[in-house]
Amino acid sequence: MRSLYSLMIVLAALVLIAGCGAPKPAPAPQSTAQKAVAPESAVSGSSSEEEVPQIESVKEAPDSEGAAATETAEDAAPAPAGSAPKLVVPEPEYDFGKMDNSEMVEHGFLIRNEGGSLLKIESVRASCGCTTTALKKKELEPGEELIIQANTNLKGRQGPQTKAITIFSNDPENPNYRLTIKGEAIASISLDPMNVSFGRIEDDEPREATVTIKSNKEDVNFTVRSAEVDGMTFIQQEVKEVVPGKEYQLVVKTQPKLPEGHHNGRIIIRTDSTERPVIWLTVSMQVIGALQIMPPLVNLRYTEEEGAVETQQISLTKGRISEFEITDVILPLDSMEHELIKAAPNVYRLVLKNMPRNDALEGKRVVVKTNREDYPEVYIPFNIYRPKLQSIPPQKVTDAAKSLNAAIVNKEIEEAIEANE
Numbered sequence: 040m041r042s043l044y045s046l047m048i049v050l051a052a053l054v055l056i057a058g059c060g061a062p063k064p065a066p067a068p069q070s071t072a073q074k075a076v077a078p079e080s081a082v083s084g085s086s087s088e089e090e091v092p093q094i095e096s097v098k099e100a101p102d103s104e105g106a107a108a109t110e111t112a113e114d115a116a117p118a119p120a121g122s123a124p125k126l127v128v129p130e131p132e133y134d135f136g137k138m139d140n141s142e143m144v145e146h147g148f149l150i151r152n153e154g155g156s157l158l159k160i161e162s163v164r165a166s167c168g169c170t171t172t173a174l175k176k177k178e179l180e181p182g183e184e185l186i187i188q189a190n191t192n193l194k195g196r197q198g199p200q201t202k203a204i205t206i207f208s209n210d211p212e213n214p215n216y217r218l219t220i221k222g223e224a225i226a227s228i229s230l231d232p233m234n235v236s237f238g239r240i241e242d243d244e245p246r247e248a249t250v251t252i253k254s255n256k257e258d259v260n261f262t263v264r265s266a267e268v269d270g271m272t273f274i275q276q277e278v279k280e281v282v283p284g285k286e287y288q289l290v291v292k293t294q295p296k297l298p299e300g301h302h303n304g305r306i307i308i309r310t311d312s313t314e315r316p317v318i319w320l321t322v323s324m325q326v327i328g329a330l331q332i333m334p335p336l337v338n339l340r341y342t343e344e345e346g347a348v349e350t351q352q353i354s355l356t357k358g359r360i361s362e363f364e365i366t367d368v369i370l371p372l373d374s375m376e377h378e379l380i381k382a383a384p385n386v387y388r389l390v391l392k393n394m395p396r397n398d399a400l401e402g403k404r405v406v407v408k409t410n411r412e413d414y415p416e417v418y419i420p421f422n423i424y425r426p427k428l429q430s431i432p433p434q435k436v437t438d439a440a441k442s443l444n445a446a447i448v449n450k451e452i453e454e455a456i457e458a459n460e
Contacts, residue, residue: 122155270304300335329414
């Protein structure tokens with residue numbers, strides 16, 4: 040019995056020795072998320088059961104840098120195929136600064152199709168004849184770029200310049216894309232100011248303005264040979280030498296009593312300089328009478344068409360007098376008709392009907408009678424004009440004139456009513 044017990048002890052010892060000599064299994068690899076959470080768990084003292092949800096939350100949380108990179112990639116990605124074309128011009132405005140007016144401004148505008156389908160450029164148009172454009176092709180595939188070459192001739196120009204170029208395309212969001220060229224043209228001989236505007240005149244006092252004509256280059260000397268007023272018989276001018284060969288003054292004066300209405304004219308200045316032999320100075324003013332009449336005269340386009348007549352509207356509002364009543368309207372022809380509408384106190388609309396578009400109204404006028412002793416009558420003259428060019432159908436010209444006339448009259452009446460309120 041004792042020997043059997045001893046044998047069992049020996050067998051147990053052998054089993055124990057065999058277990059200690061066997062290699063241990065390698066531990067399971069720890070995930071990146073587990074490595075990141077382990078120190079936090081150690082600090083917080085949380086158990087292994089609490090670490091499980093923390094590991095899962097770290098795996099699901101997006102990486103901030105990765106998300107930003109993804110958003111940037113999405114923003115820069117081209118538009119989906121088949122989407123609408125999109126015209127983009129990174130720099131739609133070009134400022135050439137200050138340039139001599141004998142030079143040519145040259146600039147290339149980069150355009151790009153950032154849409155998902157073919158961009159078709161229908162046309163490119165400049166706002167004036169001094170600017171030209173060149174385009175090598177009219178169709179851009181998605182992502183394709185092109186240069187539009189634009190040249191502006193500054194010859195004879197002075198002061199701030201702004202030229203517009205419009206791109207007409209099949210971009211549904213921006214079918215008329217506007218480009219701009221701007222800067223300042225420096226003239227060898229300049230005017231300051233470049234035009235004379237006497238503005239709104241409501242009295243009979245004379246007006247006067249002084250214009251400086253001077254050389255802006257050391258090697259340019261000139262003499263003003265003459266100055267002639269064109270289109271305004273009531274304007275006078277006088278040229279004074281300030282610095283021989285370099286600077287002159289042009290004094291522009293009006294007569295004391297001026298004819299009523301809008302006046303636009305010019306003064307033609309001639310010099311002995313080959314760089315600027317002729318200089319035009321525009322002169323404008325609006326002379327208000329007892330009443331402000333818009334338009335100040337009735338323009339009728341002459342036609343040989345038998346029986347052609349026209350209807351126009353005229354607004355009459357306060358001018359030099361603030362309060363008035365219209366008591367009567369006398370027409371120059373028995374065949375004409377009129378309608379007088381009082382829109383508000385001191386605001387009238389006069390509709391002239393059946394005005395013949397021939398010579399019958401040449402030199403005639405409408406007489407408007409008022410209740411004012413100082414201004415018992417005001418006059419609306421007629422102007423019959425014969426266009427030299429027949430390229431536009433007469434009916435289209437007449438319709439356009441009617442629309443413009445109605446717009447002017449309505450605007451004047453609205454402003455007068457607002458002023459009364």
